[in-house]
Amino acid sequence: MADNQYLYAVARIRTKENSLLDKSDLDQLMNCKNEASCLRLLADKGWGRTGDENADQILIVEQDKTWSLITELVEDMSVFNTFLYGNDFHNLKAAIKQVYTNTDFEDIYINHGTMKSEEIIKAVKEHNFNSLPEHMQGSAEEAYQVLMHTGDSGLSDVIIDKAALETILQKGKATNNELFAKYAELKVAVADINVAIRSCRTHKDRTFMERAIASCDSLNKSDLIEAAQNGVEAIYGYLSTTVYEDAVAAIKESSSAFERWSDNLIIRHIRPQLYNPFSISPLAAYIIARENEIKTVRIVLSGKRNEIPDKSIRERLREMYV
Amino acid sequence: MNFNQFGIVFALLGAAAAALLAGMGSAKGVGMAGEAGAGIVTEDPAKFGKVLILQLLPGTQGIYGLLIAFITLSQIGVLGGDSNISLAKGMLYFIACLPMAVVGYSSAIRQARASVASMGILAKKPEAFGKSIIFPAMVETYAILALLISMLAVNGVTGINI
Known part of the structure; x- marks a missing residue:
């Protein structure tokens, strides 16, 4: 650029x-x-x-x-796609659920994405995921099959959420812009910490965590999963060895405090x-x-x-x- | 072949380089500052006068380049008089023009970047306009130094008998 x-x-x-x-x-x-x-x-x-x-x-x-x-x-709005991929994947989750429940909602979709929500709904309704961008096709098919065959909307969401994080990280890095790359890295790291904490508290197994946690540069995925398997204190211990040691106090306080901490972290990074x-x-x-x-x-x-x-x-x- | 015939060629090349490079730098610099200025004025047309001053700052190098080119042309006889100068003298004229050419180009672009940054100050704290103008104005120092050296050198070369 x-x-x-x-x-x-x-x-x-x-x-x-x-x-x-x-x-x-x-x-x-x-x-x-x-x-x-x-x-x-x-x-x-x-x-x-x-x-x-x-x-x-x-x-x-x-x-x-x-x-x-x-x-x-x-002129070329695609430079901001890193911010918009999350909305696309949100719309994909909503569309799959809409098709599964055979209901007609309109207010569950987010307007600002890299593609129109109508196109995503059409692709899901017609089970034609080839019409979606390449980075959405695999997760769309997998999440669709999981929901249709098992009815497990939680797992379906996890598949799409992880694909969203991987896309944000990959595309953010591909911009060769420090801000987009950092934003993507923080988004993925924060989401991973969140998933690890929630998975630990709900006693999810290693397979689930492997499926839900995305790889990123600032966190070691296998160490985070290992810590999450050993309890919340182990996660705190692991985070204390990373650049996210400040997150520990926020997580201990409450989930909303952690959300606030993660938003503030991004704002501090963009303030320069x-x-x-x-x-x-x-x-x-x-x-x-x-x-x-x-x-x-x-x-x-x-x-x-x-x-x-x-x-x-x-x-x-x-x-x-x- | 009489190599001394090439004296005027090098001398003219020096004059052209001074006008060309400094002019290119200024054109690029004024353009950059103009783009940023247009952004400020779009949101707040009342700032037009102050924006214009910041935009014009990188334009001076082009004028300095023109001045050196003009002095050189008049000294080497292109504008009238004797244009018969030796190769050595022609090359000296060329070298004398280089400070203005190179520093003119480089400083115009650097000054434009400082002007663009200063427009951010103008957008947020219009009361600090006086301070904001200092930053790009500092870059002007080096363009003036180059102008001075080129001017002294061109005039000095004229007095050398080679």
């Missing part, structure tokens, strides 16, 4: 970064009495389009705004892009920052709607990019 190819785009993103929510904006949101006042505050900050959207609509609008801006700035005027990386970082921002606002809105104590909501808030 040429260093000078995105000068115009990065300059526009630099200005757009001014309107990202920062910590003080989050504090303002937290000080709102209820969801309605949060929505009013967000509308004042330019969130939404008409000003009368509900919480779900305003978040969808903001996500659409991000991708419209990026589509306007970047705030000062990088060249390459595609600042644009990619902006996308991640917006997704993180939308996720955090969703947590606040949902917490306010369900009258969850502020302290509990604050514990789940992510670090902001700016």
Whole structure:
């Protein structure tokens, strides 16, 4: 990717970064009495389009705004596929379940993927996985057969999740861009830790873990599986020897604390892009920052709607990019 | 073959290199800064004036190159006068033009990168515009030094009797 190819785009993103929510904006949101006042505050900050959207609509609008801006700035959107493969595999899982249960859902699909969800649904309905991209074909067929023959939706999901992680890692590295490669590595490592912990707590056997955990550079798969076979403390011990030693405290705290830790880890890795005027990386970082921002606002809105104590909501808030 | 006839060829080559390389660097640099500037102005048209100053900074090397080329052309008699110069003198003119040609090209591109980075400061902290302009302006120092050396050298070569 040429260093000078995105000068115009990065300059526009630099200005757009001014309107990202920062910590003080989050504090303002937290000080709102209820969801309605949060929505009013967000509308004042330019969130939404008409000003009368509900919480779900305003978040969808903001996500659409991000991708419209990026589509306007970047001619070849395939450079961002590393972020979108996960959505494709999510849609594949949903499509297989839809076909298996013979039901018709529409709101379970994610819009932003490398291919349209309708194409994935069509491929699954027609059992024609050759029409899917090569990296999806094998896992689609295997997950489909598992669900149709055993009805084990958990195993079907595991097959697709692992394929998603392997694709993200492989394609992320293939971009030859440090940010995409690091993002992919962190995504896979965090997912592997999560799977190892959950598998250990639910007493899954080694075969299952071999099937569910993807290989990555920063974790040794066989060591992680070995540790998971020996209990949670062994996983903590193994993680303490890796670059993810900070994860141990978060895992001990709660699963939501671990999720927050993993999101914060990615934000910390992309933060130097705030000062990088060249390459595609600042644009990619902006996308991640917006997704993180939308996720955090969703947590606040949902917490306010369900009258969850502020302290509990604050514990789940992510670090902001700016 | 009288090799001294090639004196004017080398001298002209030096003048052309100064105008050509410094001009190329400036064209590329102003273009880069212009792209980034357009991005800033798209979002905030009020910053046009400040963006323009940052964009123009890498353009000076082209002017310096032109100046050296012009002085050289007038000294070697291409613009009028005696153009009969020895091979050694022609090569000296060529060498005298090199600092402006090489440093002009390189510094214009480096200055453009600094200008693009400074536009990020302008986008986020417009009140720090004065500081942001310093960073690309520092690169100008080396273009001016090259200009000075090339100018002194071209004038000095004229006085040498070989």
